[in-house]
Every structure is written in C-alpha cells, then in structure tokens.
Amino acid sequence: MSSLEREIEELEEASSSEYERQRVPDRALKGPSAFWGMYAGEHTAGTEFMIGPLFVKWGADAFSLIVGLFLGNLLAVLTWRYLTATIACDERLTLYYKMEKIAGSGLVKLYNLANGLLFCFLAGSMITVSATAVGPFFPPGTIEMPTFQSTMPTGPAWIISCIVIGVAMTLVALKGYAVVAQVGHYAAPWMFLVFVACALVTLGRLGTADIWALLTPPAGTPRTISFLGIVFFSWFCNAAMHIGMADLSVLRFARKPGAGWASASGMFLGHYVAWICAALLLIYWVRRHGVDPQVGKDPGTMVNDAVGWAGLICVIIAGWTTANPTIYRAGLAFQGMIPGLSRVAATLLAGSLCIAAGIFPAFAMNLLDFVGIYGTILAPIGGIIAVDHFLADRVGIPRDPAERSGSAFNVVVLVSWLVPVAVAMWLYKTQGVFASYLPLPSAIACGLIYIVLSRMAARDTIAVRA
C-alpha cells in the first residue's frame, strides 16, 4: 500500500468516526469557542477580493454598503442562530443523513451531484482569484489579467497560471487536507488584518478617512443594485449553508444553539469589513488611475499595489485554503454519486472541473449572480428539513418519511424541490430578477409544496389501505 493510499484510508477512517450516520454523542460536543475561529476563517476567502469591487461596478451607494451590508449580515447570523443551530442541536445529524431520512438515499445522490457541480464552479472562482496574484511576480504584460468583462481565458499565460494553481490545489486536496485546514486556521487572523491593511493604505493614498464619501459613487454612475439587493445578497450569499442547512454538519457538534452566534465572526469580519476593504481598493484605482468601474481591475494587481507581497500571499492563501476543502467536498459528492469511484479519482475529477471553471473568468466575474443561483438551487432542501423538524406533527405529515417507509427515492421531495427551483430559474433568466432574491421564496415555496404533497400522499395511502 502506497503512502498516499494509507493517508486516504486514514482520512476515510477519520471521516467515518465523525458520527456521520448517528447522533453526535454528548462526549463529542464542543463549546462555542470552537466555532468562532472556524466561521471567521471560512468566510474570509479569496472571493471577498472580488465581491467588494463588484459592488463598486454595480454602483452600490454608501448607505447600501454600510447599512445594507450590516443588516443583511445580521439577518444571516440570526438565520444561523435561530434556524440552523436550533435544528442542528435538536437533531445532531449531518445534512446528508437527515436528508436521507426524509428524501431517501437515491435523492441524496442527486442533491450530491448538484452540490458537487456547484462546489466546482465556486472553487473555480477561487482559482481565478488566486491566479490574479501570479501576474505581479512577472514583468508587466506577461500574463494578461481578466477584467469584469472577461468571460473567456485571456491567453496562454493565464491558462497556464490557472492550471498550475489548480493542479497544486487538487494535489493538496488529495494528500494534505488536514494541513490545509491547519494553514487556514493559522492564516485567519492575519488574513483579516491584511484586508484591513489594504483599506488603511488606500485611505492614506486618497488622503481621507471619510469612508462614506469614498463609497458614494460619482454622479451619473449606473446603479444596478439597490439597498434591498445588497441586504438580500449579504443575507443569502451563504444560503446553502444556513437556510439550506449544509451547516447542520458543523453545528451538530455545538453544545447549545447559541453556537450559531459564532457565524457573526464570519459575517462581520470576513464579509462586512472585508468586502468594504476590497471595495475601497477598486475605488482608489477608479479615482487615481481612471479605471472604468465597469471594467475593474484584477485583485492581484490591486493588492500588490497596496500592500505588496504580503497581499499577494494573502490572495493566494485566501483562495487556496477555501478552494481546497471545496474541491475535497466536491470529490466526496461525486464519490457518493458514482459507485466504485475511488476517493483519489473523485477528487481528481472534481479538481479537473474546478480548473476548467477557473480558466474561464466568467464565473468569478459574475460571482454576485452565481452565489444567488447556488443558494436558489440548494436552499429549498432546507425548507423541507425545517418543515420536517418544526411543522410535521402540527400539519399531520410523517417525520422522516423515507426512513419510515424504507423508500430510496421520495418523489414528493423531488417535486417540492424542483418546481420552485424551475420557477426561480425562469424568473432569473427571463424576467431579470436578481438571483439573491430567489433563495428565500424558493425555500418557503418548497416547504409549502412539501406539506401539501405529503398530506395528499398520506391521504392516498390511507385510502388504498381502506
């Protein structure tokens, strides 16, 4: 057995001992401190360097950025605390096991496929952002950097940069997942300070500390995102994690639901502060170098210009530490889909898809839309779990129906999931509805359809028995 196979076996052993198919026992529960650092690290990612400048491109005003982001992130924290953490501490099961009890193992595989593919596009965006940090190490013009308007690769040098970074990330995801998690943990406080340092240097270079004035777009700037858009974006950019219940897998280890407050570290340090800091970077380039906000500037160049190599290291590490677990999770999702696929082959497949997605800047440059679509597709499952947990007994439908009936594929769940997602996608594609508005109504509609169909199915069963 090679050392790689041994390590993979150890990883599988470790994961199988994480109570994936049982309630987390009391002895394995953790206090809130375990979650504060985790959330801060997980939500200070390379993509934050994209999101802040994209707000500038979309003409967000100072009130929307300062008040709207605060409100949206607060709502996200409250969702984590009162919805996700409450269910997690009552059930103490992973999302996948809880879903298997409701939807059946066959439908979990379909969810895994959707989840795995979306994870690949997300990790691809992180590869794109990290690759922009390679450019400043070479003479100007060697690697043509993508702009907000880039959808296709900018040239051979760009493709090579993405491939090199993507291959490195995939190999590390294969071999050293634990090491990456550790580096991410160590890097979190430093990364946050680098974001703040970028903002401080930018304020210094612009000669003002009046952040409100700087964040106010010049007159005539087209405004394509409203106050409400900013609130909903910041509330639902992690919709799959909170309302979609993916974080049941994490918060089931919490001693009390109060651990859900730990998400505040990720939302207010990683999102609120980091996004505003990143937005200031582009504002400097617009004001001092005349860069068109609709075209933008790549994160690598802006960060290198502000704080030098420490910033470039931050861009690479921020992308790397978040892309690696994402590639690893996508690999697990594919492994669940394809019987007999080894962990190595699944991770290589996921890594290849991530690299392919990373080469095309379209995903990273449309991140505001992408995270909304990501949430719209995955969040409705959370609506079903919330109904099962809080309402099933009250509305007279069975809890954990697939487990009770021994079904491997609960058609009621499939229909309840696909109908609102299809309607939401239609609204997004044809009516131009902002993607971040869609996860909440999709999840609520999914829960309501699930109640109606489950009651109908229960009535039919009783009628057949009679």
Next chain:
Amino acid sequence: MKAVAASVGILALAGTIVPPAVFMLQSVAGGPEATPALSLDVVKTVMLVATVAWFAAAPFWMKVE
C-alpha cells in the same frame, strides 16, 4: 517556547496592521499630496517580514480544534 512563539505572533500581527495604520494617519493628516514619513515601501517590507514571522510562529502556539 509557547510563550515566545505567542509573543512573536502578537508582534507579527502588530507588524501587519500598525505600519498601514501609521501610513494612513500620516497621509490623512498631511493631505493627499503630502509624503508620509513612513513610506509605502517600508510598510510593504514590514508587512512581508511580519507575514513570515506569523506563519513561522503560529504552529507553535495556536490551538487547532
């Protein structure tokens, strides 16, 4: 050893944030055209040294759960 590493870590974090803060304060006080006493090149160099120090020290004192 742990105490030394923790001290280096705290100094490294200070080295990451204090120079940009000083640069900002000096620049804002002097106006957009003023040249701050602490140059941006120095800020960048101190931040790089602090980065190396942070990652060298962190494994010796930061607890990973």
